[in-house]
Amino acid sequence: MPLPRQVSDLSPYDLLLSVARLGSVGAAARAHGITQPAASARLSSLERRLGLALLQRTTQGSRLTAHGALVADWARTAVDAAAALDAGITSLLRSSGSRLPVAASLTVAEYLLPRWLAALHVASPQTAVALTTGNSEDVAAAVLTGDAEVGFVEGPELPEGLRARTVARDTLTVIVAPGHPWSRRRSGIEPRELSAMPLVSREQGSGTRRYLEHALTRQAGASLAQPLLELSSTTAIKSAVIEGVAPAVLSSLAVAGELAAGTLRRVPISGLALARELRLVHPAGRPLVGPAQDLAAIATRAQ
Amino acid sequence: MPLPRQVSDLSPYDLLLSVARLGSVGAAARAHGITQPAASARLSSLERRLGLALLQRTTQGSRLTAHGALVADWARTAVDAAAALDAGITSLLRSSGSRLPVAASLTVAEYLLPRWLAALHVASPQTAVALTTGNSEDVAAAVLTGDAEVGFVEGPELPEGLRARTVARDTLTVIVAPGHPWSRRRSGIEPRELSAMPLVSREQGSGTRRYLEHALTRQAGASLAQPLLELSSTTAIKSAVIEGVAPAVLSSLAVAGELAAGTLRRVPISGLALARELRLVHPAGRPLVGPAQDLAAIATRAQ
DNA sequence: GGAGAGGCATAAGCCGATTCTATGAGCCCA
DNA sequence: TGGGCTCATAGAATCGGCTTATGCCTCTCC
Numbered sequence: 001m002p003l004p005r006q007v008s009d010l011s012p013y014d015l016l017l018s019v020a021r022l023g024s025v026g027a028a029a030r031a032h033g034i035t036q037p038a039a040s041a042r043l044s045s046l047e048r049r050l051g052l053a054l055l056q057r058t059t060q061g062s063r064l065t066a067h068g069a070l071v072a073d074w075a076r077t078a079v080d081a082a083a084a085l086d087a088g089i090t091s092l093l094r095s096s097g098s099r100l101p102v103a104a105s106l107t108v109a110e111y112l113l114p115r116w117l118a119a120l121h122v123a124s125p126q127t128a129v130a131l132t133t134g135n136s137e138d139v140a141a142a143v144l145t146g147d148a149e150v151g152f153v154e155g156p157e158l159p160e161g162l163r164a165r166t167v168a169r170d171t172l173t174v175i176v177a178p179g180h181p182w183s184r185r186r187s188g189i190e191p192r193e194l195s196a197m198p199l200v201s202r203e204q205g206s207g208t209r210r211y212l213e214h215a216l217t218r219q220a221g222a223s224l225a226q227p228l229l230e231l232s233s234t235t236a237i238k239s240a241v242i243e244g245v246a247p248a249v250l251s252s253l254a255v256a257g258e259l260a261a262g263t264l265r266r267v268p269i270s271g272l273a274l275a276r277e278l279r280l281v282h283p284a285g286r287p288l289v290g291p292a293q294d295l296a297a298i299a300t301r302a303q
Numbered sequence: 304m305p306l307p308r309q310v311s312d313l314s315p316y317d318l319l320l321s322v323a324r325l326g327s328v329g330a331a332a333r334a335h336g337i338t339q340p341a342a343s344a345r346l347s348s349l350e351r352r353l354g355l356a357l358l359q360r361t362t363q364g365s366r367l368t369a370h371g372a373l374v375a376d377w378a379r380t381a382v383d384a385a386a387a388l389d390a391g392i393t394s395l396l397r398s399s400g401s402r403l404p405v406a407a408s409l410t411v412a413e414y415l416l417p418r419w420l421a422a423l424h425v426a427s428p429q430t431a432v433a434l435t436t437g438n439s440e441d442v443a444a445a446v447l448t449g450d451a452e453v454g455f456v457e458g459p460e461l462p463e464g465l466r467a468r469t470v471a472r473d474t475l476t477v478i479v480a481p482g483h484p485w486s487r488r489r490s491g492i493e494p495r496e497l498s499a500m501p502l503v504s505r506e507q508g509s510g511t512r513r514y515l516e517h518a519l520t521r522q523a524g525a526s527l528a529q530p531l532l533e534l535s536s537t538t539a540i541k542s543a544v545i546e547g548v549a550p551a552v553l554s555s556l557a558v559a560g561e562l563a564a565g566t567l568r569r570v571p572i573s574g575l576a577l578a579r580e581l582r583l584v585h586p587a588g589r590p591l592v593g594p595a596q597d598l599a600a601i602a603t604r605a606q
Numbered sequence: 607g608g609a610g611a612g613g614c615a616t617a618a619g620c621c622g623a624t625t626c627t628a629t630g631a632g633c634c635c636a
Numbered sequence: 637t638g639g640g641c642t643c644a645t646a647g648a649a650t651c652g653g654c655t656t657a658t659g660c661c662t663c664t665c666c
Contacts, residue, residue, distance in 0.1 A: 002335040003317040006392060007385040011311040020538060032305040038625055050392055059633040059642045069536055073413045074391045081384035082310040088377045089353055110376045119564030233372055235323060261422030262601055301565050341654055362613050362662040
């Protein structure tokens with residue numbers, strides 16, 4: 001189901017937000033590097049498409065109408081998300097030769113880092129982040145060798161020479177489609193039931209799968225059944241679960257949206273601790289300074 | 304600061320997500336109602352703009368590269384936010400003559416409803432929501448008269464004939480710019496200090512302001528100082544606070560982003576309970592059915 | 607092994623959306 | 637009353653994206 005046309009181009013909304021902030025169409029046009037007639041036309045066209053009066057135009061400037069204020073508040077969320085996407089992409093491009101090299105495990109890179117980068121861009125616009133991703137060992141190695149100033153890792157292991165600070169928590173979560181029998185289990189399932197059930201999972205060797213196997217072995221003396229289906233992306237796994245293929249175990253950060261929307265159900269599991277800490281690491285010798293410290297502060301506050 | 308061009312148009316990203324889900328460019332093109340060459344060009348142009356290889360094209364289909372998977376995961380957040388924006392706008396348009404009339408107070412409409420509507424659209428696409436906004440009394444009246452099937456109100460009052468269910472909580476929060484003296488107050492401030500400080504606030508009569516005055520009077524026997532500046536939008540207030548004009552008191556839902564980003568600081572306040580419940584209401588006689596029940600389930604789960 | 611189907615890229619032409627410059631009208635202030 | 641601000645409109649030029657047509661590659665199945 002593709003995105004409706006009304007909202008696929010965010011630039012009119014972005015312009016609307018600038019008008020709201022600056023108080024006039026002309027000022028917003030200058031801020032966006034276009035002429036006033038172009039801005040005027042873009043806004044009129046938006047109003048015509050939506051069939052809503054968003055702006056109250058006067059000869060002293062323009063203000064949002066009640067509907068306009070509501071739309072602007074909603075639009076801000078989308079525009080902020082797009083800015084986070086841009087921050088992520090931009091940092092991905094600067095693979096070297098830049099200011100603040102950051103290494104992150106996949107979970108952090110996917111679900112947490114974009115917002116932090118967007119916030120960092122606001123707090124210190126001249127800082128250029130160069131992002132590399134990898135598993136927690138790769139990240140630790142990058143930080144130790146100095147290839148990265150700051151790293152974000154999952155799990156408890158911590159090589160000598162690194163200092164760490166917990167910035168977020170993440171819980172592996174058993175998910176099923178709403179119709180699945182497990183979704184009606186109030187009491188939760190036992191580790192043995194999970195271990196006996198063929199799951200939809202990532203390929204062998206993925207961080208999430210390794211961590212689940214490890215926890216199951218250590219805490220319940222059990223192991224995972226042969227997966228019913230191995231897929232290479234979290235998104236593909238969620239789709240398969242939603243279609244009722246089988247349950248899966250994914251990061252709580254990955255499924256928060258679907259759980260909220262009700263398209264997936266969480267199944268409690270008893271007697272198995274599946275929480276792991278996401279931690280910021282940096283060399284023990286070198287305290288964080290400048291932009292790295294800013295990023296650390298943002299990540300810490302964001303908890 | 305306008306949105307970068309890379310991300311102002313989300314349609315290439317939307318298309319990328321479809322390719323990831325469907326496994327081929329042609330299938331994604333069909334899903335979006337465009338031809339295969341158009342989709343191919345749109346994706347190539349995205350890759351060229353970003354300077355990143357996102358897709359691995361084969362004669363059997365296309366898969367995401369590692370970079371592509373990361374970008375797709377980030378993009379999903381932005382696309383979902385845009386879908387929520389669309390859901391909000393669409394519901395705003397159907398001011399009457401439609402399926403599920405919903406009335407909501409401004410706080411709920413601004414910060415919570417869009418995601419619920421987007422989830423509802425997934426769960427039951429044929430449901431058309433008609434949204435009206437107003438203060439809690441308006442909402443209660445609309446539900447009582449049957450103008451709305453479901454309502455969302457703030458605060459504890461509950462007219463006869465309505466049943467309510469708490470779906471979220473919201474706390475009025477004192478915010479200051481990072482440099483403000485209050486931001487260094489670990490112990491929090493006293494109600495008397497707040498009451499003596501001229502604030503940036505909404506105009507008289509706004510729900511948030513009334514609630515704050517009420518709480519201050521009832522719980523601390525104090526009243527609000529004359530505001531330093533009255534502004535008509537939450538956004539304008541946040542900007543003023545960030546620029547250091549004065550502290551303000553806003554909903555925690557309104558400032559979560561800025562607090563996470565560190566552009567605003569929260570100041571604890573002792574001896575004043577400023578939490579309020581956001582509740583779903585419906586006529587006592589008529590239990591929720593159909594789409595209204597779906598929406599209630601989504602709102603309840605989303606907590 | 608050859609035919610068919612499905613996958614993708616390229617080329618050429620068309621159409622439309624958006625932009626710019628130029629200009630006019632309304633309001634405020636000195 | 638003139639200058640400066642606001643916004644809207646008009647006409648011309650430009651740019652980008654779409655469609656159709658085509659070719660190449662690979663897998664599958666007879």
